[in-house]
Amino acid sequence: xxxxxxxxxxxxxxxxxxxxxxxxxxxxxxxxxxxxxxxxxxxxxxxxxxxxxxxxxxxxxxxxxxxxxxxxxxxxxxxxxxxxxxxxxxxxxxxxxxxxxxxxxxxxxxxxxxxxxxxxxxxxxxxxxxxxxxxxxxxxxxxxxxxxxxxxxxxxxxxxxxxxxxxxxxxxxxxxxxxxxxxxxxxxxxxxxxxxxxxxxxxxxxxxxxxxxxxxxxxxxxxxxxxxxxxxxxxxxxxxxxxxxxxxxxxxxxxxxxxxxxxxxxxxxxxxxxxx
Numbered sequence: 001x002x003x004x005x006x007x008x009x010x011x012x013x014x015x016x017x018x019x020x021x022x023x024x025x026x027x028x029x030x031x032x033x034x035x036x037x038x039x040x041x042x043x044x045x046x047x048x049x050x051x052x053x054x055x056x057x058x059x060x061x062x063x064x065x066x067x068x069x070x071x072x073x074x075x076x077x078x079x080x081x082x083x084x085x086x087x088x089x090x091x092x093x094x095x096x097x098x099x100x101x102x103x104x105x106x107x108x109x110x111x112x113x114x115x116x117x118x119x120x121x122x123x124x125x126x127x128x129x130x131x132x133x134x135x136x137x138x139x140x141x142x143x144x145x146x147x148x149x150x151x152x153x154x155x156x157x158x159x160x161x162x163x164x165x166x167x168x169x170x171x172x173x174x175x176x177x178x179x180x181x182x183x184x185x186x187x188x189x190x191x192x193x194x195x196x197x198x199x200x201x202x203x204x205x206x207x208x209x210x211x212x213x214x215x216x217x218x219x220x221x222x223x224x225x226x227x228x229x230x231x232x233x234x235x236x237x238x239x240x241x242x243x244x245x246x247x248x249x250x251x252x253x254x255x256x257x258x259x260x261x262x263x264x265x266x267x268x269x270x271x272x273x274x275x276x
Contacts, residue, residue: 001060003084006050009037015052019059023075025129025267026100028209028245030064030074035203037066043179045172051088053081061085061103065094070272071107073099079106086110096122098272108273115275123165123249123272126256128264130244133234136261139223141191143231148181150188157197161214165249186212187235189228196224198232208236210246213255225255230262 006012013034020027020034036043046067053060060078063085065071071094076082086107094111096119097104108119146154154177162173180186185201188194196219199212210232215225233244247270248256260266 001053001055001078001080001084003051003053003081003088005088006052009034009041009048009050012050012052013038016059016062019062020074024207024243025127025245026075027062028127028203028207029098029247029270030062030072031203031207032201032209032211033064033066033072035201040179040183043176045175049089051085053078053084068095070094070096070098070274073097073103073107075100076103079103082107083110086114090114094275096272096274098123098270101269101271104271104273108275111275117275119273119275121271122274124251125247125249125270125272126266127268127270128246128248128259129267130233130246130262130264131242132263133230133237134261134263136226136230137223138227138230139189139191141189141195141224141227143228143235144188144190144194145184146181146186146188146197150194151177151181153194154180154186154197157214157216158212160216161212164214187228187232189224189231191224195219195222196228198228200232200236202236202239202241205240206242208233208239208241208244210236210244213246220254226258226262229258233262233264 020031044066049065051063060081061076062074097107112119155173159173186199189196196215201209203209213229236244
């Protein structure tokens with residue numbers, strides 16, 4: 001079994017795409033990050049960690065990290081591959097890991113044994129897949145692309161969203177907003193004024209992903225979030241996507257209900273661990 005690090009993102013994508021696409025639902029987060037590294041690398045401020053573990057040319061696992069974020073693990077065909085990844089990173093200040101429930105739990109156990117750092121599961125999420133938007137009663141209003149004139153509002157709402165999910169809010173928020181505006185992938189639901197926001201990405205010609213959905217407290221329980229996510233999901237399908245993915249925190253039952261009403265179907269569990 002051999003671990004290979006990559007510095008060239010195109011080479012890494014060439015070597016991993018067939019493996020990742022075999023389980024595109026489970027690996028949709030990695031596919032999304034690779035798409036960004038290929039076409040919008042300026043979104044990430046540090047050098048990415050790109051690793052493949054192979055046995056006789058067969059991939060056992062793939063791992064990606066964009067510092068200072070947590071390590072992200074692919075589906076693992078060979079759990080022993082996780083040991084090699086942990087050993088390769090043991091001198092790093094790794095804040096945590098995320099991935100499919102089984103893979104990320106095993107990796108966290110290995111990490112604790114190697115480093116004597118404790119691990120704790122911090123977020124339990126579900127990966128959802130949509131192939132057709134269901135008919136739902138939608139709120140009054142319309143979907144509108146966010147523009148440069150919305151920058152300050154997006155910074156305010158993204159900061160509020162991060163605070164709500166217990167993620168640190170930093171100057172990086174402005175960088176994230178600027179990149180979302182540049183990529184033209186963020187949309188408001190507007191009912192005389194913006195009332196909800198969602199962001200998407202077309203990872204591959206046939207794969208789309210919703211990677212942000214937020215409604216301020218004063219506009220909740222009026223159907224705006226449902227209307228916004230449904231309209232943006234339909235937009236991805238209209239652009240040629242056969243599948244749309246999103247990940248939802250199971251601690252937010254309202255959001256999970258909304259997604260399922262739209263047509264998203266739960267596929268598998270996605271867990272996040274923190275190391276201390």
